[in-house]
Amino acid sequence: MTQQEALFKYILRLGDNALIHSHRLSEWCSNAPFLEEDLALTNLALDMIGRAQALLQYAGSVEGKGRTEDTLAYRRSERQYYNNLLVELPNTDFAYTIARLLFVSAFEKEYYAALQNSADSTLAAIAAKTLKEIKYHFAHAHDWVVRLGMGTEESKQRVQNAVNDWWMYTSELFEMDETDEQLVKDGIVPDLKALYPAWLQAVTDTLKAASLDVPVSGYMQTGSRKGIHTEHLGHLLSEMQYLQRAYPDAEW
Amino acid sequence: MVTETHTKEEILALLQEIKDPEIPVLSIQDIGMLRDVHITNNGYEVILTPTYTGCPAMGIIEADIKALLETKGISPVKVSLIYSPAWTTDWMTEEAKLKMQRYGIAPPEHSSCGNIAIAEMHVPCPYCGSKHTELISRFGATACKSLYKCEDCKEPFEYFKCH
Numbered sequence A: 001m002t003q004q005e006a007l008f009k010y011i012l013r014l015g016d017n018a019l020i021h022s023h024r025l026s027e028w029c030s031n032a033p034f035l036e037e038d039l040a041l042t043n044l045a046l047d048m049i050g051r052a053q054a055l056l057q058y059a060g061s062v063e064g065k066g067r068t069e070d071t072l073a074y075r076r077s078e079r080q081y082y083n084n085l086l087v088e089l090p091n092t093d094f095a096y097t098i099a100r101l102l103f104v105s106a107f108e109k110e111y112y113a114a115l116q117n118s119a120d121s122t123l124a125a126i127a128a129k130t131l132k133e134i135k136y137h138f139a140h141a142h143d144w145v146v147r148l149g150m151g152t153e154e155s156k157q158r159v160q161n162a163v164n165d166w167w168m169y170t171s172e173l174f175e176m177d178e179t180d181e182q183l184v185k186d187g188i189v190p191d192l193k194a195l196y197p198a199w200l201q202a203v204t205d206t207l208k209a210a211s212l213d214v215p216v217s218g219y220m221q222t223g224s225r226k227g228i229h230t231e232h233l234g235h236l237l238s239e240m241q242y243l244q245r246a247y248p249d250a251e252w
Numbered sequence B: 001m002v003t004e005t006h007t008k009e010e011i012l013a014l015l016q017e018i019k020d021p022e023i024p025v026l027s028i029q030d031i032g033m034l035r036d037v038h039i040t041n042n043g044y045e046v047i048l049t050p051t052y053t054g055c056p057a058m059g060i061i062e063a064d065i066k067a068l069l070e071t072k073g074i075s076p077v078k079v080s081l082i083y084s085p086a087w088t089t090d091w092m093t094e095e096a097k098l099k100m101q102r103y104g105i106a107p108p109e110h111s112s113c114g115n116i117a118i119a120e121m122h123v124p125c126p127y128c129g130s131k132h133t134e135l136i137s138r139f140g141a142t143a144c145k146s147l148y149k150c151e152d153c154k155e156p157f158e159y160f161k162c163h
Ligand SMILES: [Zn+2]
Pocket: B125, B126, B127, B128, B129, B130, B150, B151, B152, B153, B154, B155
């Protein structure tokens, strides 16, 4: 793999994570438990779609074949997507959505802080920009996990179930493949394994503050680095890509 | 080929007319979004930085800039986005903060945004000045604002988040 190919594939992974998580959060639009939370979840989705746009645009320019952020988002099939499995899984309920946000934002907070030091100036600039937004995402997730954990028996049970069920998808966040190895060597991207202790600490602190149990690590699900996904990504894409597939090149 | 009939200063002065569509009392200069104007042989380039990566106002602002400069015979105009250095509320002028407050939005409180929890405390009510206020939601009607309520005058208000 050339440096250019590795970088292209890697930026797709970053862009896809933002895009697919954004899509899941946007599904809460008009469905959230109350109006302020409806606005909050869609604001988060908006931050992520902005991040996805910046990253996929950059991926297209690195690839150099004239693909734009729109072609990359709307004209790839599921096996060509590299987002972590965790972000593509269905929202399930509000507790699941918030628990996922906690795991992902705690990871992204460490990840984008490290990416600010990238030898690639475009990635460093996008990282610095997006990190400010992620700090708000993490604060939001933290507050809600604590509120649900300290709420009623039911809210506590539901957020604990969510934490337990999502746990097996968390180690994939830190999984490294040959693209990582190649780019880490040149100081372009951070070593994911090195971010794990800080992530575990942040997540443990929040779960403890919510009087929730930290799951014991067992079987861990994986696949996305090779483009192997759960059954849910195809359904998500069929909805997200419908318009561009049915009416290619349609514009507002 | 552009004959340089318009200086950078002239263009910057003209661009004072371009407002943030979400806070129409503030120009893109006031808010710190307008970074530079380059004049080259190929035309004019206006450099902007987005406040938020997903800010939906960017498209409107870009169109407004092009339309305005066109009417003044300034063309071709290209609007470019840069991400570095990342936009911060620290670039907002004191005058801008005052205008924002008069418009009914509490301006960002702290120059350093390292600690969100501290920056969110005791935001003064833009209507009565009371610091007896409460955060309702970190995310308001637009990405840049949070929702608060004032415990004294009972008015809900928006706070422009520290960023
Ligand atoms: Zn008041």
